[in-house]
Amino acid sequence: MTDNLSSVNEHHLQHIVHHPRMxxxxxxxxxLAAATKAFGDYGYFGTTTDKVAKAAGVSQPYVVRMxxxxxxLFLEVMRRAVDRLLxxxxxxxxxxxxDLGPRFGRAYIDLLTDRGLLLSxxxxxVLGSDPVVGREARSGFLEVYSFLRxxxxxxxxxxxxxxxxxxxxxxxxxxxxxxEFETNPLAAECLITALPEKLDRVLELGRVQRAEAR
Amino acid sequence: MTDNLSSVNEHHLQHIVHHPRMxxxxxxxxxLAAATKAFGDYGYFGTTTDKVAKAAGVSQPYVVRMxxxxxxLFLEVMRRAVDRLLxxxxxxxxxxxxDLGPRFGRAYIDLLTDRGLLLSxxxxxVLGSDPVVGREARSGFLEVYSFLRxxxxxxxxxxxxxxxxxxxxxxxxxxxxxxEFETNPLAAECLITALPEKLDRVLELGRVQRAEAR
DNA sequence: GATATTAGTTATCCAACGATTACTTAGTCG
DNA sequence: CGACTAAGTAATCGTTGGATAACTAATATC
Numbered sequence: 001m002t003d004n005l006s007s008v009n010e011h012h013l014q015h016i017v018h019h020p021r022m023x024x025x026x027x028x029x030x031x032l033a034a035a036t037k038a039f040g041d042y043g044y045f046g047t048t049t050d051k052v053a054k055a056a057g058v059s060q061p062y063v064v065r066m067x068x069x070x071x072x073l074f075l076e077v078m079r080r081a082v083d084r085l086l087x088x089x090x091x092x093x094x095x096x097x098x099d100l101g102p103r104f105g106r107a108y109i110d111l112l113t114d115r116g117l118l119l120s121x122x123x124x125x126v127l128g129s130d131p132v133v134g135r136e137a138r139s140g141f142l143e144v145y146s147f148l149r150x151x152x153x154x155x156x157x158x159x160x161x162x163x164x165x166x167x168x169x170x171x172x173x174x175x176x177x178x179x180e181f182e183t184n185p186l187a188a189e190c191l192i193t194a195l196p197e198k199l200d201r202v203l204e205l206g207r208v209q210r211a212e213a214r
Numbered sequence: 215m216t217d218n219l220s221s222v223n224e225h226h227l228q229h230i231v232h233h234p235r236m237x238x239x240x241x242x243x244x245x246l247a248a249a250t251k252a253f254g255d256y257g258y259f260g261t262t263t264d265k266v267a268k269a270a271g272v273s274q275p276y277v278v279r280m281x282x283x284x285x286x287l288f289l290e291v292m293r294r295a296v297d298r299l300l301x302x303x304x305x306x307x308x309x310x311x312x313d314l315g316p317r318f319g320r321a322y323i324d325l326l327t328d329r330g331l332l333l334s335x336x337x338x339x340v341l342g343s344d345p346v347v348g349r350e351a352r353s354g355f356l357e358v359y360s361f362l363r364x365x366x367x368x369x370x371x372x373x374x375x376x377x378x379x380x381x382x383x384x385x386x387x388x389x390x391x392x393x394e395f396e397t398n399p400l401a402a403e404c405l406i407t408a409l410p411e412k413l414d415r416v417l418e419l420g421r422v423q424r425a426e427a428r
Numbered sequence: 429g430a431t432a433t434t435a436g437t438t439a440t441c442c443a444a445c446g447a448t449t450a451c452t453t454a455g456t457c458g
Numbered sequence: 459c460g461a462c463t464a465a466g467t468a469a470t471c472g473t474t475g476g477a478t479a480a481c482t483a484a485t486a487t488c
Contacts, residue, residue, distance in 0.1 A: 021435055021484060041343040045260035048475060059437055064477060119340060126336050128390030129255040138389050138401065145404045156407040163408060164378035167385045175352050176342030187352065190359045193370040194377055235454055235465055262445060273467055278447060 024066070031056040031063055036077050040116025043123035044074050044133060075136055078124050081117045082140040086147055093152055100152055101162060102197075108166060109201045112173060115209065122170040168194055169202075178206035238280070245270040245277055250291050254330025257337035258288050258347060289350055292338050295331045296354040300361055307366055314366055315376060316411075322380060323415045326387060329423065336384040382408055383416075392420035 013033055016026045034055035038047045049070050053060040067073035088107045093100070111118055124137040148154045148162060172178075172194050180187035181203060195202055227247055230240045248269035252261045263284050267274040281287035302321045307314070325332055338351040362368045362376060386392075386408050394401035395417060409416055 024435065027435080043257060043259060043337075043340065045257060046341070046344075049477090050475070060475090061438085061477075061479095062436060065436095070476065122340050122385075123257075125385050126257065126333060126340070126388030127260070128388050128393070130260075134390060138391060138394060141385075141389060141391070142398075142400050142404055145407075146400055149403075149407075156410075159407050160382075160410065161378075164375075164382040167381035168374075168378040171336075171339050171355075171381045174340030174342050175355060176348060177352055177355070179342070180352060184356075186356050186360055189363075190356055193359075193363075193373050196370075196374065238465065241465080263447090264445070274445090275447075275449095275468085276466060279466095284446065 027056075027058065028066060031058065031066065031073075032077060032080065035063075035073055036081070036114070036120055037116040039074060039077055039123060040119030044127060044130075049073070071132060074120075074124075074133065077120050078133075078136055078140055081121045082143055084114070084117065085111065085121075085144060089147060089152065097153070100154070101158060104152070104162065105165070105198070108169070109198050112202065112205050113208075118170055119174055122167075122174055169198065173202065176206070178203050179210070181206070241270075241272065242280060245272065245280065245287075246291060246294065249277075249287055250295070250328070250334055251330040253288060253291055253337060254333030258341060258344075263287070285346060288334075288338075288347065291334050292347075292350055292354055295335050296357055298328070298331065299325065299335075299358060303361060303366065311367070314368070315372060318366070318376065319379070319412070322383070323412050326416065326419050327422075332384055333388055336381075336388055383412065387416065390420070392417050393424070395420070 013029055016022070016029060031052065035047075035052045038052050038055060041047070049063050050060040052073070053063045056063070063073070064070070067076065085108075088111060089104055092103050092107050095103075108118075121137075121140065124133055125141060127137060128134040145159065145163070148159045154162065172191065177187055177191055181191060182188075191199055191202070227243050230236070230243060245266065249261075249266045252266050252269060255261070263277050264274045266287070267277045270277070277287070278284070281290065299322075302325060303318055306317050306321045309317075322332075335351075335354065338347055339355060341351060342348040359373065359377070362373045368376065386405065391401055391405055391408075395405060396402075405413055405416070
């Protein structure tokens with residue numbers, strides 16, 4: 001692996017020095033970052049605590065003991081993803097109330113660099129049937145909804161459009177459609193229509209991530 | 215369980231008589247229907263062949279032997295879901311080319327009665343990282359895209375809006391947001407804004423499914 | 429420098445899951 | 459009826475996965 005540093009709360013991770021033995025709090029951030037990537041790729045059930053551990057450079061039992069259960073680890077990944085999403089939106093809101101739609105859109109796309117963050121959420125969003133995860137997923141989604149509605153002052157139609165666009169972006173990214181951009185003309189066309197304005201950012205991102213994967 | 219008859223390709227299932235020993239082809243449909251529901255609830259990795267077997271009233275080894283592997287079973291569920299979606303759209307298209315957007319929208323909502331059909335797809339759509347499932351998922355999504363674009367004659371913007379709306383609907387259903395419609399005012403408000411025109415159908419559906427679950 | 433605390437590991441357990449094998453029984457047909 | 463085929467099960471196997479326990483070593487503290 002190239003690095004495990006670029007994920008959830010990159011800001012938390014930037015200053016962490018790798019060392020066989022580090023502060024539990026720092027290690028926690030590394031594990032959460034690894035977990036976010038892993039859950040983003042294969043979802044809650046498709047991700048093993050061992051994969052997370054390996055990605056974080058730590059033993060599997062350590063991961064479990066630090067978070068109690070895999071479920072609690074996932075819940076914390078979700079919590080942080082929602083918090084980060086809201087923090088990014090709030091920062092944008094604080095910078096002015098003009099053109100919020102497009103600006104939030106860009107901020108959302110920027111979050112894709114935090115590998116797995118939005119995808120972990122997306123996985124959670126289709127797990128409504130799970131008693132524990134589903135409950136938290138609904139609550140997280142509603143937090144975002146009410147932020148847009150009440151804090152950002154979006155009207156019903158703006159919220160609807162914004163959310164729908166977000167879910168479509170998540171889907172295209174989750175599908176890894178951009179992997180086929182150069183080889184499959186239909187995929188390229190689909191991406192162009194589905195992600196107007198956002199395409200270049202997403203493609204750039206896909207390239208970076210495929211490079212990382214080597 | 216109330217009945218296992220209402221899912222993928224209901225039309226295939228309607229005429230099947232339950233019997234301890236039935237034609238393999240009929241049993242196949244029952245298993246596919248059960249699998250569709252199960253995969254829709256918990257996704258590919260979250261669903262066990264045993265759960266599918268139990269729901270279909272058959273032994274676990276039988277499910278595996280009939281489809282080879284769990285993966286192939288899931289692929290077949292996906293294939294059929296896409297085929298059915300396209301069939302429904304084509305039927306609508308054959309009935310006239312006026313107001314296609316709203317009419318496709320209604321047809322899409324109607325498909326929600328086929329429990330798990332759209333949700334299985336949605337789970338697949340965020341599994342792009344999986345070499346096998348991801349490949350098939352992209353291909354399925356692109357089939358729908360190119361149908362809308364080429365057969366139905368949607369322009370880029372119409373396709374974009376339609377797909378985005380579809381993904382939002384999938385998300386709200388996957389979240390089971392309607393479970394909280396009566397108890398959580400915020401959830402109710404969110405549903406109203408996220409699913410304009412479609413709300414009553416979705417709520418109705420949720421009620422039926424919660425009733426079924428008893 | 430001894431002691432206590434914190435960060436981690438190795439070894440192991442048990443349950444669950446997908447898959448395989450070998451067997452049984454119900455229809456079918458000459 | 460009796461042989462054959464088709465539909466299904468029971469038993470079991472090998473892995474994997476999450477969790478637990480018991481141990482080890484580094485760092486901080488007095």
